Amino acid sequence: MAIVTPKRIYDGSRIPQPIPTVLVVDPDKHSLDDILTVNFGPNHPSTHGVLRLVVDLDGETVAGIHAVIGYLHTGFEKNMEAKTWWKSVTYAPRIDYVSFQANELLYVLAVEKLLEMPVPRRATWARMALTELNRIHSHLIWLGTSALELGAISLLWYTFDDRDSLLDLFEMAGGTRMHTRYFQVGGLAEDLPPEFTSETRKFCSAMLKSVDEYEAILDRNAIWLERTKDVGLLSADDALALAQSGPVLRASGVNWDLRKAMPYLAYDEVEFDVPVYSNGDVYDRYKVHMDEMRESVRIVRQCLDRLDAMENEPWITDDRKVVLPPRHELHTSMETLIHHFKLVTEGFTVPEGEAYVVIESPRGEAGCYLVSDGGTRPWRVRFRAPSFAALQATATVVQECLIADLIAIAGSLDPVMGDADR
Amino acid sequence: MSTYASVPGIVETTEVHGQTIVAVDPARLVEACLHLRDEHGFNFLSDIAATDYLGWGEVGVAGYVGTAGGRDLNAPGSQGYARTPEPKPNRFCVSYQLLRVSEDPARLRVQVWIDDDEPLESVIPVWPAADWFEREAWDMMGIRFTEHPNLVRILMPEDWEGHPLRKDYPLGGEPVRFSDAE
Numbered sequence: 001m002a003i004v005t006p007k008r009i010y011d012g013s014r015i016p017q018p019i020p021t022v023l024v025v026d027p028d029k030h031s032l033d034d035i036l037t038v039n040f041g042p043n044h045p046s047t048h049g050v051l052r053l054v055v056d057l058d059g060e061t062v063a064g065i066h067a068v069i070g071y072l073h074t075g076f077e078k079n080m081e082a083k084t085w086w087k088s089v090t091y092a093p094r095i096d097y098v099s100f101q102a103n104e105l106l107y108v109l110a111v112e113k114l115l116e117m118p119v120p121r122r123a124t125w126a127r128m129a130l131t132e133l134n135r136i137h138s139h140l141i142w143l144g145t146s147a148l149e150l151g152a153i154s155l156l157w158y159t160f161d162d163r164d165s166l167l168d169l170f171e172m173a174g175g176t177r178m179h180t181r182y183f184q185v186g187g188l189a190e191d192l193p194p195e196f197t198s199e200t201r202k203f204c205s206a207m208l209k210s211v212d213e214y215e216a217i218l219d220r221n222a223i224w225l226e227r228t229k230d231v232g233l234l235s236a237d238d239a240l241a242l243a244q245s246g247p248v249l250r251a252s253g254v255n256w257d258l259r260k261a262m263p264y265l266a267y268d269e270v271e272f273d274v275p276v277y278s279n280g281d282v283y284d285r286y287k288v289h290m291d292e293m294r295e296s297v298r299i300v301r302q303c304l305d306r307l308d309a310m311e312n313e314p315w316i317t318d319d320r321k322v323v324l325p326p327r328h329e330l331h332t333s334m335e336t337l338i339h340h341f342k343l344v345t346e347g348f349t350v351p352e353g354e355a356y357v358v359i360e361s362p363r364g365e366a367g368c369y370l371v372s373d374g375g376t377r378p379w380r381v382r383f384r385a386p387s388f389a390a391l392q393a394t395a396t397v398v399q400e401c402l403i404a405d406l407i408a409i410a411g412s413l414d415p416v417m418g419d420a421d422r
Numbered sequence: 423m424s425t426y427a428s429v430p431g432i433v434e435t436t437e438v439h440g441q442t443i444v445a446v447d448p449a450r451l452v453e454a455c456l457h458l459r460d461e462h463g464f465n466f467l468s469d470i471a472a473t474d475y476l477g478w479g480e481v482g483v484a485g486y487v488g489t490a491g492g493r494d495l496n497a498p499g500s501q502g503y504a505r506t507p508e509p510k511p512n513r514f515c516v517s518y519q520l521l522r523v524s525e526d527p528a529r530l531r532v533q534v535w536i537d538d539d540e541p542l543e544s545v546i547p548v549w550p551a552a553d554w555f556e557r558e559a560w561d562m563m564g565i566r567f568t569e570h571p572n573l574v575r576i577l578m579p580e581d582w583e584g585h586p587l588r589k590d591y592p593l594g595g596e597p598v599r600f601s602d603a604e
Binding site for chain 1: 438439441465466467468469471473474475478479507508517519521523524525527529531546549550551553554558562571572575576577578579586587593
């Protein structure tokens, strides 16, 4: 199948020149005397966090715009350089706090790449199940908040209700509702509890019904349709040039999903479809999110079947130089005690080298670049944040739109500011 | 290996953990990027990652890496053998993570090695997405990009001094004001 669907969204490129992320007021189209510059954010409730947009308005029309970020910069990358490899695992999910499980997976996969460490298959399938559940979690938050911003308040309560049952599943597996630190270098921190698969199956059935209901609410809502269709256009070429990924890219007609194109974990062993829409507007981005939730349920169900078939298999590798030894051995084995002590005080070492690992997070291409000098702490950690890249497109997608649509469009790029600012 | 031999200014091609790294001459970076985009189809700039190698190999030594998975316990750098890491060609390394979005997907890392205060040419004309990535590399690492139309800080406040991700940036160096000092 062709990667790019040839559909004309608009002619040529709309990326502003010379600065691709700053739209300057065009004096031919607008009288400069009429321009009112408005600071939109950083503390505006509908900017998905602390995003600041400096908007030049001509009446209600957006004539110029640029995004200002950095209000949530917390120095994760610097902090991780000062922590041991295994302590840094806790930082990764807090970067993108909505798709925490995906970021945790990303960092753990990158460390395992440097270690060239094989992971037991039960851990791989459990990771897949949890990251797909996390994708649903992320999309639910996106859907609820985006609909809320356009006045469909009721949807927020429905989606957060479903999100709550999702968080129950994460709590069952990892002990905490968010930022579980459940993925460990080498596998999982603990085995999945026996009731996990049956409870998740119940959730899956409920979730499919919920998605249908959400679509029924929104697809017959005239206001929702009016405000999302043909708004915030982005062509396939512009999306690629601006390094857009995930649902934004797929809504512009590009059939690109890393789970299919460059599979990791065991995505080449599951059946699922990649939803692609070709109008490149807010409505199509919404459709991609809805379809992806259904596909995620499909993947989760296949993972659960596999997990049921591999009960009692190891869930973490038996590499005592990297992985904490089993608790019960600590009381009887001197060697185990020494390993435990060394791992907890000094941490494990990672061979010298560098690696760049990328996964398809709910927001798209999320990458982690690690450099090790052979010691117990990372030399350099760098996260390629999909939200950071997504916000580069603001100046391209909002051209000549109305200020009210700005909220719908900025929301449709699905930025999480913790991810953008790190 | 010979796939990228025709890239302008190529210094060497290495393969680490199944990932291809192409080191190019900093002076011919944009030329090399244009070639990779047009001839090899790398239409997507995934990331620009700058790394500071100040003090590389001075602190800490390579530890033990032998495991049950079959790694050699007695090779240099393994358990029991202290080893300092391989020296690097220069202080800063800027890695351009490229991706080919097509039916034949591929990733490639283009690296340039530069010294402190040595400028690089901006790749915005090749991939517009480089705009914020380069601003972040400037903000965090102090890499200067010539021809960049808007090279200002992006994550730190505009009046911030220093570049926080450099290895010589003081940790916990933010001054705290106490009332008795006024």
